[in-house]
Structure formats: structure tokens, C-alpha cells
Amino acid sequence: MTHEDIEATKAPLIEHLIELRARLIKALAAFVVMFLVCYGFSQQIYNVLLVPYRLAAGDINQVKLIYTAPLEILFTHIKLAAFGAAFFSFPVVATQIYKFVAPGLYKNEKDAFRPFLVATPILFLVGAAVVFFIAMPLVMRFSIGQQQLIEGEASIQLLPKVSEYLSLIMTLIFAFGISFQLPVILTLLAKAGFIDSQFLKDKRRYAIVLVFVAAAILTPPDVISQLSLAIPTLLLYEASVIAVRMAEKKRDQAAADAGG
Known part of the structure; x- marks a missing residue:
């Protein structure tokens, strides 16, 4: 050079x-x-x-x-x-x-x-x-x-x-805010071709375990906080499966229209 x-x-x-x-x-x-x-x-x-x-x-x-x-x-x-x-x-x-x-x-x-x-x-x-x-x-x-x-x-x-109350509510807001990004993360991974809806369905049992582990780590050590985070996150996981499936259908339709 x-x-x-x-x-x-x-x-x-x-x-x-x-x-x-x-x-x-x-x-x-x-x-x-x-x-x-x-x-x-x-x-x-x-x-x-x-x-x-x-x-x-x-x-x-x-x-x-x-x-x-x-x-x-x-x-x-x-x-x-x-x-x-x-x-x-x-x-x-x-x-x-x-x-x-x-x-x-x-x-x-x-x-x-x-x-x-x-x-x-x-x-x-x-x-x-x-x-x-x-x-x-x-x-x-x-x-x-x-x-x-x-x-x-x-x-x-x-x-x-006052400091402990602030730390508690900030920790929960941060934990819930990050966990609620799950549909965004999974949809981006699907668009990049790393995962698909079938993969998410097959790995559901592992996702459940990981969600509860994450809830235990991100929230204070009490069952109420952990369940309050885990249950919505699992619902978001199911919503992500639907969102990824819809993205796949749209991609397949676009490919079919281009091929036709």
C-alpha cells in the first residue's frame, strides 16, 4: 500500500x-x-x-x-x-x-x-x-x-x-424497562436471520427458566417483585413469537411478489 x-x-x-x-x-x-x-x-x-x-x-x-x-x-x-x-x-x-x-x-x-x-x-x-x-x-x-x-x-x-425507597423503585423501573424490550430484541434477531418463530416455540421451556432467573437477579429478593416481572415478560415472549411470525409472513409475501 x-x-x-x-x-x-x-x-x-x-x-x-x-x-x-x-x-x-x-x-x-x-x-x-x-x-x-x-x-x-x-x-x-x-x-x-x-x-x-x-x-x-x-x-x-x-x-x-x-x-x-x-x-x-x-x-x-x-x-x-x-x-x-x-x-x-x-x-x-x-x-x-x-x-x-x-x-x-x-x-x-x-x-x-x-x-x-x-x-x-x-x-x-x-x-x-x-x-x-x-x-x-x-x-x-x-x-x-x-x-x-x-x-x-x-x-x-x-x-x-428515602435512599432505599428510591433505589428500590429505580431498580424495578430499570428491570421492567429492560425486560419489556424483549419483543424489540427478538424481532431484530429475526430480521437479521438469527432466529425464527419456530425456534422461539421450540425454546419456550428454556425461555421460561431464563425469565425467572433474570427476574430473580434484576429484582429485590422477594417473590412479589419477581412474579411481577416474570409474568409480564413471559407474556411479552409470547407476543414476540406472534410478532416474529408476522414479520416472516410479510417477508415471504414480499419475496413471492418479487419472484412473481
């Missing part, structure tokens, strides 16, 4: 690196801006996250949390702001990633990829909603039910720490 050839290959690489840096700066800027915004409203956001606790308690006067370290509230707000920034800046980050890889894709690949950019945040929001209105209230209701408020006996009350 001549010196001119080497220089010619370096030029596109440098251009790609410059573009990648610009995309990363925009994504980071979006995260920083949303971090500052979320930190400014961290108390209000935390109060919103307390809604599942209120639903479980039934009375706002029964919702009591504590903090046991001088800077626990500060670090909790910082952690909450970072989580909120990652959530709200995701559309910008995903757009920057897409714009970086899009020039290397064919038109049909772009058309096939775009629906997943929309489906990914929607499914994540659905998973977060399941946590907010079903899983977390169930966990808190169960926890409240373990209190001992018997006259003549020692009083045992639920007084969760």
Missing part, C-alpha cells in the same frame, strides 16, 4: 471520529441539561415516585420515610437527577446514535430500523407504568402488612429510608 493510499484511508476515519465526537458532545450536553433540570425539581419528582407508596398505604398520613445520614437527602437528589436525566435525554441520545450509523445503512435498513426507535421508549414507559401502578404498590402493600401494631406488644413499623 502506497503512502497516498494510507492517507486516503485516514481521511474518512478522521471524519468519522470528528462526527462521533460531535454526536457524543450533543448527547452529553442533553444529559447535563436534563440533570440540572431534574435536580431543580428533584423534590417534586421524588414526591411523584411516592405515589405507589400512597396507593398502598391508602392515606397520605401513613406515608412516612426517614433518613439516617446528614447528606443522605443530598445524595438521593443527585442520584434521582442522574436517573431522570438518563431517562429524559434518551430520545436525544438515541437520535444521535441513529444519525451516526444511518449513513452506512441502505434505505430498506433505515425503514426497518426506524420503528424500533419508536417502540423502544414506548415499551420502556409501559414497563415503568407496570412498576408504578402494579408492582411497587404490591410490594409496599405487602411490606406494610408485615407491621406489628398490637396493643401490649412491641411496635414494629415500616419506616423506609
Whole structure:
């Protein structure tokens, strides 16, 4: 390879690196801006996250949390702001990633990829909603039910720490949000030719085991959280089988029309 050839290959690489840096700066800027915004409203956001606790308690006067370290509230707000920034800046980050890889894709690949950019945040929001209105209230209701408020006996009350409550609901939102991406992941694998609907049907029993293992790892060590994640994920697996089958029919129809 001549010196001119080497220089010619370096030029596109440098251009790609410059573009990648610009995309990363925009994504980071979006995260920083949303971090500052979320930190400014961290108390209000935390109060919103307390809604599942209120639903479980039934009375706002029964919702009591504590903090046991001088800077626990500060670090909790910082952690909450970072989580909120990652959530709200995701559309910008995903757009920057897409714009970086899009020039290397064919038109049909772009058309096939775009629906997943929309489906990914929607499914994540659905998973977060399941946590907010079903899983977390169930966990808190169960926890409240373990209190001992018997006259003549020692009083045992639920007084969760602000940091531990945030960690719990964030863990569940993250776990459910990722698990609800299953249809997207399996459909992409099917489009790439790695799997098909028959493969998913044949491996269903293994999928069930893996789902329960994942639920045990991703959620707190209680049966309610694990079942709340495992059952919807299994339903999503079945929905993925249907989605992959529909994609196969559409592909076969397109091949038949092209052949005809």
C-alpha cells in the first residue's frame, strides 16, 4: 500500500471520529441539561415516585420515610437527577446514535430500523407504568402488612429510608424497562436471520427458566417483585413469537411478489 493510499484511508476515519465526537458532545450536553433540570425539581419528582407508596398505604398520613445520614437527602437528589436525566435525554441520545450509523445503512435498513426507535421508549414507559401502578404498590402493600401494631406488644413499623425507597423503585423501573424490550430484541434477531418463530416455540421451556432467573437477579429478593416481572415478560415472549411470525409472513409475501 502506497503512502497516498494510507492517507486516503485516514481521511474518512478522521471524519468519522470528528462526527462521533460531535454526536457524543450533543448527547452529553442533553444529559447535563436534563440533570440540572431534574435536580431543580428533584423534590417534586421524588414526591411523584411516592405515589405507589400512597396507593398502598391508602392515606397520605401513613406515608412516612426517614433518613439516617446528614447528606443522605443530598445524595438521593443527585442520584434521582442522574436517573431522570438518563431517562429524559434518551430520545436525544438515541437520535444521535441513529444519525451516526444511518449513513452506512441502505434505505430498506433505515425503514426497518426506524420503528424500533419508536417502540423502544414506548415499551420502556409501559414497563415503568407496570412498576408504578402494579408492582411497587404490591410490594409496599405487602411490606406494610408485615407491621406489628398490637396493643401490649412491641411496635414494629415500616419506616423506609428515602435512599432505599428510591433505589428500590429505580431498580424495578430499570428491570421492567429492560425486560419489556424483549419483543424489540427478538424481532431484530429475526430480521437479521438469527432466529425464527419456530425456534422461539421450540425454546419456550428454556425461555421460561431464563425469565425467572433474570427476574430473580434484576429484582429485590422477594417473590412479589419477581412474579411481577416474570409474568409480564413471559407474556411479552409470547407476543414476540406472534410478532416474529408476522414479520416472516410479510417477508415471504414480499419475496413471492418479487419472484412473481
